[in-house]
Amino acid sequence: MKKLIKILLPALVLTLFTSYSYSQRTDFSDRQAIIETTENFFIGDHTASIEHKKLSMHKKGAYRYIKRDGTYDEFIFDLDSAEADTRYKEEILSIEIYGKLALVRARLATNNGKAHYKLFTLHKADGKWKITTITWGSEIKL
Secondary structure, three states, X not given: OHHHHHHHHHHHHHXXXXXXXXXXXXXXXXXXXXXXXXXXXXXXXXXXOHHHHHHHEEEEEEEEEEOOOOOEEEEEOOOOOOOOOOOEEEEEEEEEEEOOEEEEEEEEXXXXXXXXXXXXXXXXXXXXXXXXEEEEEEOOOO
């Protein structure tokens, strides 16, 4: 029995270490791809680059939000729109990865000192991370 343990224990440790090491590499490459996708979104938003929008946003994705009057609204991404928004500077607050689903939280600081927040939901399909939903809101000061 002791002989079996001496043989199997190193194999088990090696298997666990290899599995952990592989998952870390996968997570790191996914994290890098998610950062790149998010950066492409902001480049597209700041410069009206249709190319960058198409690199980052899923063609069937949508903006979802509550309007100032309290009603819900949404609209499908317009990847051919050449509108630019240079009124803010973005800061990534966090990236969470759950397999083929990710959530990116960002703060957008505007010129007037107010903060807005965007939550990006990304899905990995066909080996690429794409933004499928963008939800946003403004900071509320009490």
